[in-house]
Each structure stands twice: as C-alpha cells, then as structure tokens.
Amino acid sequence: MQNSEALALVAAMPQPLxxxxxxxxxxxxxxxxxxxxGTAGEGRHYITxxxxxxxxxxxxxxxxxxxxxxxxxxxxxxxxETSWRVYTAPVPLxxxxxxxxxxxxxxxxxxxxxxxxxxxxxxxxxLRTPLTALIGFIETLRGAAREDPAARERFLEIMAHEAxxxxxxxxxxxxxxRLESEARLRPTERVDLVVQAAAAxxxxxxxxxxxxxxxxxEHPDAAIWVPGDPDQLTxxxxxxxxxxxxxxxxxxxxxVRLSINDREPALRGPAARIDVRDWGEGIDPVxxxxxxxxxxxxxxxxxxxxxxxxxxxxxVKHIVNRHRGRLRITSELGEGAQFSVLLxxx
Numbered sequence: 318m319q320n321s322e323a324l325a326l327v328a329a330m331p332q333p334l335x336x337x338x339x340x341x342x343x344x345x346x347x348x349x350x351x352x353x354x355g356t357a358g359e360g361r362h363y364i365t366x367x368x369x370x371x372x373x374x375x376x377x378x379x380x381x382x383x384x385x386x387x388x389x390x391x392x393x394x395x396x397x398e399t400s401w402r403v404y405t406a407p408v409p410l411x412x413x414x415x416x417x418x419x420x421x422x423x424x425x426x427x428x429x430x431x432x433x434x435x436x437x438x439x440x441x442x443x444l445r446t447p448l449t450a451l452i453g454f455i456e457t458l459r460g461a462a463r464e465d466p467a468a469r470e471r472f473l474e475i476m477a478h479e480a481x482x483x484x485x486x487x488x489x490x491x492x493x494x495r496l497e498s499e500a501r502l503r504p505t506e507r508v509d510l511v512v513q514a515a516a517a518x519x520x521x522x523x524x525x526x527x528x529x530x531x532x533x534x535e536h537p538d539a540a541i542w543v544p545g546d547p548d549q550l551t552x553x554x555x556x557x558x559x560x561x562x563x564x565x566x567x568x569x570x571x572x573v574r575l576s577i578n579d580r581e582p583a584l585r586g587p588a589a590r591i592d593v594r595d596w597g598e599g600i601d602p603v604x605x606x607x608x609x610x611x612x613x614x615x616x617x618x619x620x621x622x623x624x625x626x627x628x629x630x631x632x633v634k635h636i637v638n639r640h641r642g643r644l645r646i647t648s649e650l651g652e653g654a655q656f657s658v659l660l661x662x663x
Contacts, residue, residue: 333420339413447479489628517554565595596653
C-alpha cells in the first residue's frame with residue numbers, strides 16, 4: 318500500500334484509527350482518535366501517545382512478529398470513563414511494515430455488565446435480610462420460645478411481615494422483567510385516564526385513611542383518552558400515590574390531579590398530565606436524578622420499615638417509557654414533592 322493512500326484512508330474513517338509507521342512514529346490518525354487521545358499524535362513516537370501498558374505491549378508484539386492482536390484501552394471523555402477493545406494489525410507500507418491500531422467502543426457492554434453485577438448484588442442483599450430474620454426466628458421458635466405463646470405470636474407476626482416483603486420483591490422483579498420484554502411494544506388500547514385514576518384513588522383510600530392523610534382527586538369533567546395499557550397505567554398511579562402517602566404523608570395531604578396540555582413540547586403534541594403532589598418533608602435535590610434507579614432509596618431504613626422494595630419508581634419509569642411518555646420529579650425540602658407523568662393524548 319502506498320503511504321499516501323494509507324494516510325488518506327485513516328484520516329477519512331469515523332472510528333478511532335492510528336497508523337504507526339515502520340519507524341515506530343505515528344504516521345496518521347483519524348479525527349476521532351485525536352478526540353479520544355486528547356492530542357494530535359502525528360509525528361510522535363507511539364509510546365509517548367498511547368502510554369497504556371497493555372496496548373503498548375500489543376503494538377510492540379505486532380511489530381515483532383507481524384501477527385494481529387487484541388488488547389484494551391481505557392479513555393476519559395467528558396468526565397466519563399470509556400472502555401475500548403483495541404486491535405493491532407500489521408500493514409505493509411513503502412518503508413516496511415507498519416501497525417494499524419483500531420478502537421472499538423465497548424463502554425455500553427461494560428456498563429451493562431456492571432449493571433447486571435449491581436442488580437444481582439442488590440437482589441441478594443434484599444433477599445438475604447428477611448431470610449436471615451426468618452431463619453433466626455424459626456430457630457428461636459424451635460428452642461427458647463417453644464413454650465412461650467406470647468413470644469411465638471410476636472415472632473410469627475414478624476415472620477409474616479418479612480415473608481410478605483420477599484413476596485412483594487419477587488412480584489416487583491417479575492413486573493420489571495415483563496416490562497423490559499415489552500419495552501418496544503407500544504400499547505394501542507384506548508384508555509380513559511379519568512376512570513383509571515379514579516380506580517387507583519379508590520384503591521388507595523384505605524391506605525390514606527390509616528396513615529391519617531387526606532387524599533384528593535381533581536379531574537376534568539370529560540374523559541381523557543390516551544393509548545395505553547390500563548393495568549400498567551393504574552399501576553403507575555397506584556405506585557405514585559402510595560409513595561406520596563408513605564414518604565410525604567407528614568404533610569397530611571396528597572392530591573392527584575389530571576389535566577390536558579394542547580401542546581406539550583416534550584411530546585411534540587397534545588398531552589395528558591397526571592400530577593401526584595404531597596406536602597411532606599420533600600426530597601433533597603441531590604437524590605432526584607437517581608430516584609428511578611433500581612433499589613435506590615433516599616432513606617434505606619425507613620423504606621424497608623414501610624415495606625418498600627426500592628423498585629416502585631423503576632417500574633413507573635419503565636411503564637412511562639413504554640407509553641412514550643415522560644416522568645418529571647420536582648421537590649424542595651420542607652415543601653413536599655410532585656411526580657408528574659406526561660402521556661401522548663389521542
């Protein structure tokens with residue numbers, strides 16, 4: 318291959334490419350490679366530009382025996398660590414043999430792997446806690462508390478609570494799995510949000526009364542039709558209302574309001590809006606961006622005491638995404654919080 322042809326090809330490629338000449342100096346780089354390395358490397362020895370030992374060893378070995386090799390590279394772009402799979406291959410040039418270094422972005426694969434590991438660790442932790450409690454109480458009931466009716470009744474009540482918590486966790490995990498499998502299937506059934514919200518509010522009335530919270534429902538007189546899955550939309554509203562009662566109930570008031578926006582920029586058209594508002598202690602802004610992450614809790618102990626699985630808002634986010642909607646969260650400490658769902662309107 319002529320040097321001029323090789324240089325032109327490398328410079329034209331959209332992915333990161335580096336051509337190292339027979340003199341071990343960089344002969345050409347693609348624009349994307351310059352962005353990744355953070356410097357213009359042409360004319361410099363490859364060791365002074367690449368610097369990472371695994372990649373340097375691969376380049377050196379390819380120069381030595383002319384065999385293609387695979388290695389790795391860790392970059393840092395926009396304050397975000399990126400991972401790359403790197404191939405070093407021999408290239409014939411006028412002055413001898415060079416090495417072509419090509420980069421494949423595998424950041425998304427690394428992040429997915431980390432998410433899976435975190436998910437397994439979180440599920441294991443969430444299940445281990447109630448299981449440990451159940452095992453401990455069973456051993457106690459078989460021993461010291463065998464002939465103590467009062468202790469037995471108290472332990473059985475706690476065991477029922479922990480078993481219920483595990484059952485809720487498994488149900489939420491199954492819901493998430495089903496939602497992920499249906500993520501690309503957009504619901505098409507006509508759903509009246511006024512009716513669905515009324516059902517959710519009615520279902521949560523008893524929970525609100527037991528918590529001493531006034532639950533109000535405001536809606537237009539006419540129906541609000543959206544394309545959707547009625548059961549999933551009811552689940553969204555039930556989860557949001559339940560959270561408002563549990564974590565914002567100190568304000569003694571929760572309001573569910575439905576409204577219509579004839580032109581919603583976020584959806585590029587008319588939208589139905591569901592607002593669930595509480596006047597509790599509010600949420601520190603540092604937590605808001607992470608509230609919909611699986612198992613993320615603002616207060617771990619309080620959430621577990623109230624029977625929360627840490628998956629409710631993750632389920633809400635997945636359902637809203639499946640309906641091509643938007644979820645917005647606003648809050649100020651001491652002023653309560655508002656969770657808003659925007660859905661395309663028919």
